[in-house]
Amino acid sequence: MIRSALMNVMTAAALKAGRGLKRDFGEVENLQVSVKGPGDFVSAADKRAEKVLYEELVKARPGYGFVLEESGEIEGPDKSHTWIIDPLDGTTNFLHGLPIFAISIGLQREGQLVAGLVYNPATDDMIIAEKGQGAYLNNRRLRVAARRDMGEALIGCGIPHIGKADGHARFRAEFDAVMGKAGNIRRLGSAALDLCFVAAGNYDGFWERDLQSWDMAAGIVIVREAGGYVTDADGGADMLAKGSICAGNDAIHRALLGLVKQP
Numbered sequence: 001m002i003r004s005a006l007m008n009v010m011t012a013a014a015l016k017a018g019r020g021l022k023r024d025f026g027e028v029e030n031l032q033v034s035v036k037g038p039g040d041f042v043s044a045a046d047k048r049a050e051k052v053l054y055e056e057l058v059k060a061r062p063g064y065g066f067v068l069e070e071s072g073e074i075e076g077p078d079k080s081h082t083w084i085i086d087p088l089d090g091t092t093n094f095l096h097g098l099p100i101f102a103i104s105i106g107l108q109r110e111g112q113l114v115a116g117l118v119y120n121p122a123t124d125d126m127i128i129a130e131k132g133q134g135a136y137l138n139n140r141r142l143r144v145a146a147r148r149d150m151g152e153a154l155i156g157c158g159i160p161h162i163g164k165a166d167g168h169a170r171f172r173a174e175f176d177a178v179m180g181k182a183g184n185i186r187r188l189g190s191a192a193l194d195l196c197f198v199a200a201g202n203y204d205g206f207w208e209r210d211l212q213s214w215d216m217a218a219g220i221v222i223v224r225e226a227g228g229y230v231t232d233a234d235g236g237a238d239m240l241a242k243g244s245i246c247a248g249n250d251a252i253h254r255a256l257l258g259l260v261k262q263p
Contacts, residue, residue, distance in 0.1 A: 002133045006107070010117045011126065013056035014103045017049040017087060018121035021094075021103070024048075025122055028097050043095060046070060049087035049103065057083055057105075069214050082108045084240075086214035089118075090190030092161075099123060104192040106217025116218030118192045127196045129218075129225035135199050144228040145201035148251035155182045155256060156194045158208030167210050170262075174207070177259040191245070195219025198247045199226035205248030205256040207233050213240040220245070229253040234261050 024045035050070045057064065063078030069086050076082075083105060088094060090101030099122035107115040114131040127142070129135035135142040147153055155178055160167040179185060186203070188194060191211055197203040199222045216239055223230050231237060233244035235257055246257050 001136055001139050002128055002130050004130060004133070006115055007117070007128055007130055009057065009060040010105050010107070010115065011128065013053050013060070014105060014117055014119040014126070016056055017052040017103055018119055020048050020052060021045055021088065021101075022121040025094060025097075025099070025101075028095060043088070043091060045094070046088040046091055050085065053085055053087055053103070053105065057085075067213060069212065080110050084108060084214050084217035086192060086212075089192040089215060093189045098189070100188050100190055100193060102190055102192045102196075104214060104218040106214070106221060108217070113217055113221050116221030118196050118218050118222065120193065127199070127222055129199075129222040131221065131225070133225065135222045135225035137196070137200055142199045142222070142226040143201060144198060144223070144226050144249045145204045145252075146249065147204050148249070150181045150183070150252065150255045152183050153204035153248075153252055154184050154186060154202075155252075156186050156188065156197060156203040156206035158191055158194070158211070159187050160210060164210055170209070174260045178207075178256065181255070181259060191215040192219050195223050195245070195247060198228055199223045203248075205246070205252040207244075207246040207256055207260050209233050209244040211243050211245060213243075216240065216245050219247075223247050231257065233257075 063076045064081040065076040066074040067084045086104040089104050094101040103119045105117045116129045118127045194206045198206050230247045232239045232242040233246045239245050
């Protein structure tokens with residue numbers, strides 16, 4: 001387990017925000033929901049969790065900047081550190097009573113991702129990683145799966161919803177390519193948790209396009225610290241800017257990338 005001061009700060013903030021999400025999840029039918037766009041909902045719980053995370057982290061590290069899903073970018077006097085936060089990844093699952101959602105906190109130092117935390121309040125699973133310190137699920141060290149044959153692999157993906165119609169045709173082509181080679185495919189609805197499933201060896205690989213930095217930042221660190229490989233879906237190194245991701249062990253990552261990479 002990682003006992004650093006940084007991870008203590010991140011864990012405490014996530015647990016505090018998670019208590020509110022857990023309570024609201026138990027009363028999901030009573031939530032007041034506003035519509036951000038077709039198929040893309042944000043709940044009052046989402047906004048409350050973000051407020052708690054911001055307040056806790058700014059108190060512990062007052063100079064750091066923020067990139068927040070709901071509140072946008074907030075610059076701090078310390079230009080070398082930025083928190084990248086999704087207070088509720090998997091909002092649609094949350095609103096439908098599916099216990100597959102998470103708080104995601106990533107930390108960028110001098111432009112490099114150095115720490116990540118993903119916490120699912122519904123299951124009380126806490127996944128953490130810090131550069132050079134490994135990745136852990138609760139107290140268990142994580143390693144990516146050892147499978148090297150795509151024909152035996154379980155691959156996770158993200159499916160563009162109705163509001164992302166521009167990506168539907170491209171996804172269908174990618175899905176057809178992967179379906180023809182992989183053992184099976186899953187879509188669970190939370191990119192942050194999907195990346196943790198790769199780190200834990202539950203998935204052998206994962207790809208998705210049209211993501212935001214807060215969907216991926218924590219998960220990228222977690223996969224890397226579990227021994228995995230991460231690029232954007234076209235093989236580049238700037239996932240946060242490109243808004244896409246492809247992850248797995250070395251063999252599965254290479255094979256999956258070959259199927260989804262755009263010419």
